Amino acid sequence: MKKLFVAMFMLVASTVSAQQKFVDLVGPVPTEPVKDSEYIDVPVLTWGGDVPEFLANGNSLKTAKGSINDKLGLKISLVKGDDFVQQTRNYMAGKAPNGMANPFLRGTMGMLGQASEVTGSSPGTKPHVLVQLTYSAGDHLVCRADITTLNDFGRKNGNKKHRYALQQGGPHVHLLYQILAAAQTKKDDIELVWCTDLSGPNGPAEKFRTDPTIDGCFVITPDMIGLTGDAENKGVKGTGAEGTVKDAHVVVSTQTMNRAVSDVWAVRSDWYESHKDFCNKFVAGYLKAVEETVALRKQFTETNKMSPAYRDLLTFSQKVFGKEAIPTIEVDGHGLMLDALFVGLPGQISFFEDKGNLTGYERQAKQVLDMATEWGYVSTRSGFVAPKLNYEAIAKLAGIAYAAPQKVNRIVAEGVDAFPDSGNEEPPIYSFSINFEPNQEEFSSDQYGSEFNHGIQAAATNRNAVLQVRGHSDPTKTLTDLIKAGKSKNIIEQRGQSGAYKYFLGGDELNLSQTDKVISLIKNGAFDNTQPNPRETMNVALQLSFNRAQAVTKALADFAAQQKVNLDISQIKPVGVGIMEPLNPKPRNIEEAKKNMRVEFRLIRVSAESVKAEDFEY
Numbered sequence: 001m002k003k004l005f006v007a008m009f010m011l012v013a014s015t016v017s018a019q020q021k022f023v024d025l026v027g028p029v030p031t032e033p034v035k036d037s038e039y040i041d042v043p044v045l046t047w048g049g050d051v052p053e054f055l056a057n058g059n060s061l062k063t064a065k066g067s068i069n070d071k072l073g074l075k076i077s078l079v080k081g082d083d084f085v086q087q088t089r090n091y092m093a094g095k096a097p098n099g100m101a102n103p104f105l106r107g108t109m110g111m112l113g114q115a116s117e118v119t120g121s122s123p124g125t126k127p128h129v130l131v132q133l134t135y136s137a138g139d140h141l142v143c144r145a146d147i148t149t150l151n152d153f154g155r156k157n158g159n160k161k162h163r164y165a166l167q168q169g170g171p172h173v174h175l176l177y178q179i180l181a182a183a184q185t186k187k188d189d190i191e192l193v194w195c196t197d198l199s200g201p202n203g204p205a206e207k208f209r210t211d212p213t214i215d216g217c218f219v220i221t222p223d224m225i226g227l228t229g230d231a232e233n234k235g236v237k238g239t240g241a242e243g244t245v246k247d248a249h250v251v252v253s254t255q256t257m258n259r260a261v262s263d264v265w266a267v268r269s270d271w272y273e274s275h276k277d278f279c280n281k282f283v284a285g286y287l288k289a290v291e292e293t294v295a296l297r298k299q300f301t302e303t304n305k306m307s308p309a310y311r312d313l314l315t316f317s318q319k320v321f322g323k324e325a326i327p328t329i330e331v332d333g334h335g336l337m338l339d340a341l342f343v344g345l346p347g348q349i350s351f352f353e354d355k356g357n358l359t360g361y362e363r364q365a366k367q368v369l370d371m372a373t374e375w376g377y378v379s380t381r382s383g384f385v386a387p388k389l390n391y392e393a394i395a396k397l398a399g400i401a402y403a404a405p406q407k408v409n410r411i412v413a414e415g416v417d418a419f420p421d422s423g424n425e426e427p428p429i430y431s432f433s434i435n436f437e438p439n440q441e442e443f444s445s446d447q448y449g450s451e452f453n454h455g456i457q458a459a460a461t462n463r464n465a466v467l468q469v470r471g472h473s474d475p476t477k478t479l480t481d482l483i484k485a486g487k488s489k490n491i492i493e494q495r496g497q498s499g500a501y502k503y504f505l506g507g508d509e510l511n512l513s514q515t516d517k518v519i520s521l522i523k524n525g526a527f528d529n530t531q532p533n534p535r536e537t538m539n540v541a542l543q544l545s546f547n548r549a550q551a552v553t554k555a556l557a558d559f560a561a562q563q564k565v566n567l568d569i570s571q572i573k574p575v576g577v578g579i580m581e582p583l584n585p586k587p588r589n590i591e592e593a594k595k596n597m598r599v600e601f602r603l604i605r606v607s608a609e610s611v612k613a614e615d616f617e618y
Contacts (some may be wrong), residue, residue, distance in 0.1 A: 004100070007068045013526065013582050015016065016394075020169070020194075021101060021117070021377060021379070022085075022114045022115050022117060022118055022169060022377050022378070023118050023379075025168075025169060026089055026115075027089075027120050029089045029092045029118075030092070030093060031093070031094075031121065031124075031125060032093050032094045032095070033094050033124075033270070034094035034095070034101050034102070034103045034268060034270070034271045035094050035095040035099070035100070035101045035102075035290075036101060037100045037101040037213065038222055039062060039063075039076060039077040039078055039100055040074075040075065040077065040100070040101050040102075040103065040104070041077050041079050041090070041096045041098070041100045041101060041104065042078055042104050042106075042265075042282075043079055043080070043087050043090075043105070043106040044079070044080060044081060044106060044320075045080075045081055045082055045263075046080070046082055046163060046322075047134075047136075047263065047336075047340065048338075048340030049134035049302075049340045049560060050106070050133065050135035050338060051293060051313065051314075051317050051336070051337065051340075052286060052287065052289035052290045052292070052293040053286055054078070054313060054316050054317060054320070055068070055070050055289040055292060055293055056068040056285045056286055056288065056289035057069050057076055057078055057556050058070065058448060059316040060316075061077060061079075062075075062077050062078075063075050063076050068285045068289055069281075069285045071085070072284065072285050072397070072437045073281065074281055074282060074285060076282075077098075077100055078320075078505055079096065080320070081106045084107055084115070084169065085169070087106065087107070088115050088118055088119065090102040091103070091105045091119065091125070091268065092118065092119070092121075092125055093185060093300075094268070094271075102268055103267045103268045103271035103272075103275075104127050105127055105265070105267070105268075105486045106263075106264075106265050107171075107263075107264070107266075108136075108171045108174065108263055108485065109129075109174065109262045109264060109361075109364045109365065109368050110171060110173055110174020110175070110177070110261070110263050110368050110371070111169070111170070111171060111173075111174075112127055112129070112264070113174065113365075113367075113368025113369050113371055113372040113377070114169055114173060114368075114372055114377045115380075116368075116369060116372055116378055116381070116382050116384070117377070117378035117380055117382060120380075120382025120383065121381070121382070122268055123270075124270030125268050125269070126265055126382065126383070126384065126385060127267070127268070127384045127385065128267050128268065128279075128385040128386075128387065129264050129265075129352075129361065129365075129384050129387065130264070130265050130267050130279055130282070130283060130387055131265050131282075131283045131286060131287075131348065131387055132262055132263065132348060132351045132361075133264065133265065133340075133343070134262075134263045134341050134342050134343060134617075135258050135259055135263075135339045135341040135343065135617055136140075136254045136261035136263065136339070136340075137253075137254050137255045137258050137300050137338075137339045137340070137341050138253075138254060138339035139175055139218065139220060139221075139253060139257070139260075139261055140218070140219055140221065140224040140233075140252075140253040140254075141179065141218055141251045141252050141253070141319045142205075142208065142216060142223075142248050142249065142251070143215060143216035143217075143248070143251045144215055144216065144245075145237075145246075145247035145249075146215070147162065147215060147251055148427060149215060149251065149428055149430050150179060150182055150251065150252060150429060150430035151430050151431060151432075152184060153180075153190070153216075153430075154160075154180070154183055154185030154189040154190055156189075158208070160191075161189065161190050161191045162191070162215040162216065163192075163193055163213060163214045163216075164176070164192055164193065164214070164215065164216045164217065164218065165189055165192075165193040165194075165195055165204035165207040165208055165214050165216070165217040165218070165219070166193075166194070166195065166204050166217065166218040167194075167195050167196070167197060167198045167203065167204060168194040168195065168196060171197050171198075171261055172198075172204075173375075174260070174261065174367075174368055174371060175257075175260050175261060176192075176218065176252070177367070177371040177375075178257070178367075178461065179252065179257075181457075182430055184432065184454075187374075187375065189431075193207060193211075193214055195207055199219070199220060199222070199223055199510075200584075203219070204217035204219055204223070205217055205219045205223035205224075207227060208227065208245065208248075209227065209245055214537075215251055216251070219340065221335075224250060224253070226243055226244070226578075227243075227244060227245050227248045228245075228249055228250060229244045230249070231249055235249065235250075235257055236249070244601070253427075255345045256429065256464045256605050257461055257462050257465075257492075258341060258463050258464055259359035259461045259462075259463055260359075262359070262364060266384065269385055272385075279387075280393070280394060280397060281387065281391065283348075283387075283394055284394050284397040284398035285398065287344065287345050287348070287394065287400060288398040288399060288400055290342050291344065291400055294342055294344070294615050295418025296309055296310035296313065297310070297334070297338070298615065299605030300332075300543050301338070302558075306329075306334075307354050311329060314326070314329045314333035314334065315329060315333075317333060318333060319466065341617035342615075342616055343405075343616055343617055343618045344615070344616035344618070345391060345400060345402070345403055345616075346403050346404060346405040346406070346618050347616055347617065347618035348389075348391060349391055349404055349405050349553060349618075350618040351618070352386055352387060352389075352498050354405065356565045356566040357565065357566055358456065358457055358566065359458035359460050359461060360472045362386070365383060365384055365386075370448055381438060383489070388589055392544075405618050408568075408569075408614075409467060409564070409568055409569065409570030409612075410463065410568055410570060410571070410609060410612050410614075411568070411570040411571050411606060411610060411612075412570075412609070412610050412611065412612060421479075423593075428604055429462065429465065429603040429604070429605065430603055431600055431601060431602040431603065432451065432454065432596045432600070432601050433599065433601070434448055434598060434599050434601075435441055435594060435595065435597060435601065436548065436597050436598065437594070437597070438594075438597065439547075440597075441547075441548075441551060442551070442555075443551055443552050443555040443599075444607060445558075445559045448552075448555070451601070452555070453558040454601070455467055455469075455556060455559050455601045456556065456559070456563075456567055458601070458603050459567060459571045459572065460565075462603055463571075463611075463617075464605070464608075464611055465571070465603050465606060466571055466572075466603075466604045466606050467571055467572050467573070467601060467603055468573050468574075468575050468600075468601070468602040468603075468604055469549045469553045469572060469573065469574045469575065469601060470545075470599065470600040470601075470602055471546055471547070471548040471549035471575070471576050471599050472545055472578075472581060472582070472597065472599070473541035473542070473544055473545045473554070473578050473579050473596065473597065474579070474587065474593045474594075474596035474597050475484060475515065475518075475541070475579035475582050475596065476593050477537055478518075478534055478537045478541060479512050479518070481513075481517050481534040482518065482521075482522065482527060482534040483503060484530075484532055484609040485527040485530035485532060486505070486526075486527060488530055489527065489530060491505060491526065491527075492505055493505075494502070494508065502594060505521075512585070512586045513586045515579065515580065515581075515585045519538070519580065522534050522535050523535070538578065538579060539578075541578045541579050542576050542578030543576065544576075545576040545577055545578045546574065546575070546576025549574035549576055550574045552574070553572050553574045554615075579596075582596045583595045583596055583598075
């Protein structure tokens with residue numbers, strides 16, 4: 001069972017009634033040069049991505065003799081940084097309360113965006129984003145029964161807006177921003193209930209549990225399990241027993257949306273310029289420790305036998321994070337590590353240098369600053385600095401193999417059920433459609449560029465999902481041929497006047513709006529051996545719908561190539577739906593018929609078995 005204990009980014013605040021500017025949360029703080037000290041404070045969060053730094057430091061808060069960091073000549077003091085507001089104060093002051101130098105800031109890209117007005121108030125304190133640790137796979141949107149996909153996210157509940165609880169200034173603010181973009185809705189369309197803590201009695205889960213007017217909440221894995229009883233994130237719903245909430249379920253999580261939350265370390269720009277050697281060694285030491293940690297994790301996953309080295313590492317992590325975060329080593333400690341998607345050396349190159357990476361540094365930096373500006377976290381826009389590291393030199397320094405990122409097809413096609421009438425399909429995370437004209441065969445980016453961008457971004461952010469491109473056909477011709485065939489075989493009787501005809505089959509009224517029943521009648525062969533033959537008409541419609549899905553898939557791939565952005569084509573699955581899912585089952589005019597002529601983009605979760613396993617996620 002996977003369990004995740006993401007960092008408790010606790011904010012020092014009383015009751016939260018409205019969104020607050022980060023500068024007001026931090027309060028007045030002097031900006032000083034970084035203090036000189038023998039050891040450098042490096043903040044860590046209660047999260048699996050930080051655990052390799054324990055290994056690098058020799059399972060010690062202060063660098064141990066013979067450790068990776070010691071061999072690199074580093075002297076590091078690891079300190080808990082779960083209070084991100086206090087972290088920011090220390091960062092600006094250049095020293096921690098313990099008096100040691102404090103040039104580091106540890107958070108997510110979204111959190112750096114929220115703090116950007118504070119950290120960017122002087123050139124020297126502008127964050128130099130140094131290294132990406134992980135992507136998160138343990139953050140969840142849990143909702144009540146009436147919200148089943150992100151298409152429901154911004155819809156009003158009667159005359160009231162849907163209400164969602166999340167932590168003020170925490171890691172889920174950026175996740176919310178991305179969900180709103182995916183759902184094509186706005187922050188003003190929902191109501192936010194701000195919580196002071198990420199978890200616990202003042203966290204979103206408890207608000208959701210005790211206040212039935214709250215429709216959803218953003219939570220970490222332990223709280224998700226507590227609300228839904230769904231330890232494996234397999235669609236289980238809460239029963240109301242044992243602390244769960246009736247019908248509570250996961251709508252989306254970073255297990256699927258696994259490029260949404262990026263964990264990073266940043267350092268002050270003024271300190272970076274005078275300590276480049278330290279920064280290079282720090283990155284090298286962390287990446288060396290990541291490779292060793294991932295190998296230990298993999299060995300335990302495959303053999304279920306925990307090595308002494310892995311046990312020592314998790315035991316030390318339990319000591320630092322506390323038993324409330326890691327009650328058990330084998331389940332909770334290992335689960336903490338499983339939900340950390342380490343990016344390793346290839347991931348650094350992909351994140352910071354690949355211009356086509358839609359979830360890379362440049363695009364995320366712009367996105368989080370857009371969020372901070374649009375949502376009022378900042379009054380002035382101030383960005384970050386990306387590292388200009390020589391990764392071949394970093395690899396040599398770390399004693400690891402240099403490995404550039406490889407473009408791979410991650411989704412195993414055979415493991416994905418893409419047949420619309422199989423009965424095995426997962427419900428979509430969300431969907432959107434484009435319409436086309438009768439007999440349309442080409443899909444120009446001039447007309448559909450916005451939708452193509454939306455689909456490509458969905459695939460990039462949701463790497464453990466398939467984007468189905470589903471072609472739909474209008475059923476009018478099939479229904480017309482069905483009536484003609486039935487009348488010619490004297491098995492359908494037509495009654496009434498023109499414009500208000502009713503049809504009867506075996507004495508019972510035949511409702512042409514019941515698409516499933518109509519398709520079943522055709523498939524059973526009752527209308528075969530006629531001209532026109534509705535079975536042939538329906539099959540032609542199915543093939544045409546698949547051809548259109550293929551045409552749109554090709555147009556999507558061509559558009560990505562033109563835009564010079566990465567697209568894993570194995571994530572894109574063309575599907576012919578034919579007449580099976582009409583929006584208007586019995587169109588009365590051409591306008592209603594045209595609404596059936598559509599290509600739907602449907603984002604579908606896939607099982608772990610359908611994704612190629614990799615040591616590093618990039």
